Amino acid sequence: KAGVTQTPRYLIKTRGQQVTLSCSPISGHRSVSWYQQTPGQGLQFLFEYFSETQRNKGNFPGRFSGRQFSNSRSEMNVSTLELGDSALYLCASSHPKGGTDTQYFGPGTRLTVL
Amino acid sequence: AQSVSQHNHHVILSEAASLELGCNYSYGGTVNLFWYVQYPGQHLQLLLKYFSGDPLVKGIKGFEAEFIKSKFSFNLRKPSVQWSDTAEYFCAVKRGGYQKVTFGIGTKLQVIP
Numbered sequence: 267k268a269g270v271t272q273t274p275r276y277l278i279k280t281r282g283q284q285v286t287l288s289c290s291p292i293s294g295h296r297s298v299s300w301y302q303q304t305p306g307q308g309l310q311f312l313f314e315y316f317s318e319t320q321r322n323k324g325n326f327p328g329r330f331s332g333r334q335f336s337n338s339r340s341e342m343n344v345s346t347l348e349l350g351d352s353a354l355y356l357c358a359s360s361h362p363k364g365g366t367d368t369q370y371f372g373p374g375t376r377l378t379v380l
Numbered sequence: 381a382q383s384v385s386q387h388n389h390h391v392i393l394s395e396a397a398s399l400e401l402g403c404n405y406s407y408g409g410t411v412n413l414f415w416y417v418q419y420p421g422q423h424l425q426l427l428l429k430y431f432s433g434d435p436l437v438k439g440i441k442g443f444e445a446e447f448i449k450s451k452f453s454f455n456l457r458k459p460s461v462q463w464s465d466t467a468e469y470f471c472a473v474k475r476g477g478y479q480k481v482t483f484g485i486g487t488k489l490q491v492i493p
Contacts, residue, residue: 270423299480301483306485307485308470308485309472309483309486310483311480311482316478321478322479322480324480358424368414368426368429369426369481370426371416371424371425372423374423
């Protein structure tokens with residue numbers, strides 16, 4: 267099976283712009299979670315989608331949003347970018363059984379905000 | 381709010397030394413516990429996990445972890461590290477059911493040949 271893929275791998279934006287990141291989960295996985303990874307902060311949970319519905323949400327401002335499509339692919343959007351949004355954004359998918367599922371991570375999208 | 385603490389942020393060991401990385405969490409109910417590893421230039425991947433049963437869990441590459449419920453701990457161990465174990469290690473906790481996964485801040489392990 268192909269792993270979790272994320273596009274693009276690298277992005278450079280300027281403050282005030284918006285960005286959309288994409289994640290394709292492992293085939294058959296219906297849960298997709300997004301994390302922000304920064305040095306010194308570890309992985310911060312953004313949100314989780316399951317069957318096109320947001321199931322969990324982290325403590326990020328409303329500028330961060332996401333969605334999931336019927337084929338389980340997911341996108342996250344960040345509007346009005348700030349310098350502090352520079353980070354590695356990771357997507358993880360898991361098996362639909364839920365509850366005790368292991369997450370499989372993609373390579374991440376490295377976002378740099380200038 | 382649930383939190384996960386990893387006590388050592390940066391550990392340097394010589395090859396063949398023993399390793400123990402600490403992880404404590406704050407939630408008192410049923411939990412699922414994980415250790416993930418991120419090798420340089422690679423994706424985060426699962427090292428081992430605990431859901432129920434034997435509190436001593438064995439993972440890949442000779443790693444093991446022990447769940448001590450009374451101490452809210454899930455420490456990672458390896459009797460003899462190798463240079464190839466150089467990586468960043470993350471402890472993660474998930475409450476029972478469809479709850480989010482909370483990660484610790486990570487521990488960077490550097491193994492010197």
